[in-house]
Amino acid sequence: MCKKASDKMKYIADLHTxxxxxxxxxDKLTLENMASSASQKGISILGTGDFTHPLWFNEIKSKLHSKGNGVYHLERQEVNFILTTEVSIIFSTGSGNPSLFSRDANNKKIHNCIMAPNIEVAEQINERLSKFGDLKLDGRPVLTISAAHLVELMHGIDKDIIVYPAHIWTPWFGAFGSLSGFDSMKDAYEDQEMHIHALETGLSSDPSMxxxxxxxxxxxxxxxxxxxSLEKLGREVTIFDMKNVSYFDIQNLIKNKNVDSTIEFYPxxxxxxxxxxxxxxISISPEDxxxxxxxxxxxxxxxxxxxxxRVEDLADREPGYKPKNVSPYIHAIPLREIIAEANSKGINTLSVKTKYDELINNLGTELFILTDCKIEKIMQIDENVGNAIRNVRNGEVNISPGYDGVFGVIDVMNKNPIKKKGMQRTMRDF
Ligand SMILES: [Zn+2]
Ligand SMILES: [Zn+2]
Ligand SMILES: [Zn+2]
Structure with a gap:
């Protein structure tokens, strides 16, 4: 983040944690570790995640101090926390009872992200939601409640609670998922759809899709x-342009479709x-x-x-269509993956860790290195990594797509680059 003439700043947020x-x-995902990993990566606003879990919520209450405006922090830590959680809801649109394991077409399962404006409201949310499932069982609890009922309930507790569907396209738990989702937001959220202002695109889709x-x-x-895991924090982020970090400013930016930009996985x-x-x-294209x-x-x-x-099924526009007033985005690949790939080392090896620390200690945060640091400076530390980051920024990478739970494989040093269409830009303000 850095100051601009308008005295607003760009804050990088990772809200789904x-x-x-x-x-x-x-088990390394503690508030302290999350905060220090976030500052290494250049994230200044972090979701607490899992505030519905009683033990995690106790830690939140005992360790986080309010800064006002719905923002919290740990003692002696810069990183801002906002109260967030994700719930896995299950319901039936038919007459039968919903079952976690049934493949019945009426059986719907959707992951929803919830953001709360303060700890007191989060406490009320927990109390209400505990009637629909056992919050102790998982940080991302399974609740038997319809999407519309969930939104209505949240809106009834506090109008400032934000609910939005998580990774909307994924097969099992996306609102549009092929296995237990819907064909429209209206079908999913019924008369409560008007309270939904945002969608999470998820790792396998990017805004242009x-x-x-x-x-x-x-x-x-x-x-x-x-x-x-800590390493995967910040692999996708949303950037908000604000004077100060405030839950309510974030809420307004989301409601007014005024998000600054996002950093995305290659889908x-x-x-x-x-x-x-x-x-x-077997990995095949939708066409095949x-x-x-x-x-x-x-x-x-x-x-x-x-x-x-699924995007092809629901699309009413050609690939490459760009609506007016959309927020820009760039693609990035986590730095550890780039180092591992560029030097043909396993991602969990000591040599990747050493190189990662060297780059961060000399050049700045991970997201700065990936998006805006001068390539020559990266080259001075590691020529292969410098070349790889340039390829990633230019969209010149070979990708074998992920499928059925298997991550895609990206060749960052490719000899036969396939130019990916995208809206690459440098974000000088990082
Ligand atoms: Zn999640
Ligand atoms: Zn999820
Ligand atoms: Zn098969």
Whole structure:
């Protein structure tokens, strides 16, 4: 972040996070570790994640101090915290009871992000939601409640609570997911849809894919890391332009579709971009999947239909269409991945860690290095990494798309670059 003439500043926010209490999450995800990892990465606003979990909420209450305006911080730490959580809701649009395991078309499962303006409101949310599921079981609890009822309930507690659907395109838990989602936001949220002002695009889609669906034009498109480990914090972020960090300013920017910009994964790198079958080693484009009637050519069962396919199904515009008044975005790849790839080392090796620390200690935060640091300066520390970051910034990378839970593979040093279409820009203000 840095001062501009208008005396506003650009604040990088990662609002979709999890604690050590959420399923499959690292026990290193403590408030202290999250804050120090965030400052290394250049994130100045961090969601607490998981405030619905009783033990995590106790830590939030005992460790975070209010700065006013819905913003909290740890003692002697710069990073700003905002109260956030994610809930996994399950409900049926038919007459039967919803089941976690049923593939019944009426069975709906949607992940929703919730933001609260202060600890007192979060406390009320927890009390209400505890009637719909066991909040102790998981930092991201499973609740038996419809999407409309959830929004209505939140709105009834406090009008400043923000609810928005998480990673909307993912097959199992996205509002538009192929397996248990809907075809429109109105269908998903019914008469409460008017209170939804934002959508999370998720790792497997980027804004330009969402621009192809005209009914989504009115929503702010948000990005968050959904990190299950410290290393993955900030892999996607949303940037807000404000005078000071304030929950209410963030709320207004979201409501008025005035998000500054987002930093995104290459959507092909996401785990559900293409169609496919993990067990059968099948990864295919939506076009090819349609040729096979969405049936796996190996096991003859239904393919897991990915994000691109769902976007194609719901799109009423051609690829590349850009609506008016949309926030810009850039693609980035986490620095550790780039170092590992560029020097053909495993991502968890000591040599990658040493190089990562060297780059951060000499050049600045991870997001600055990825988006705005002079390539020559990076080259002075590591020529391969410098070249790789230039390729990533220019969209000159080879990508084999992710599918059915398998991350895509990005070749950052590619010999035969495929020029990716995107809206690359340098963000001088980082
Ligand atoms: Zn989720
Ligand atoms: Zn999540
Ligand atoms: Zn198969």
């Amino acid at each position: 999890h604690s050590k209490y959420a399923g499959a999450c690292s 969402n621009w192809r669906v005209s009914s989504l034009d009115k929503y702010s498109l948000l990005s968050g890391s959904d990190a299950h 092909e790198e996401g785990k559900y971009h293409y169609d496919g079958h993990r067990r059968c080693n 999947a349609k040729k096979y009637n969405n049936i796996c050519p190996v096991c003859r069962k239904k393919l897991t239909i990915g994000v691109l396919h």
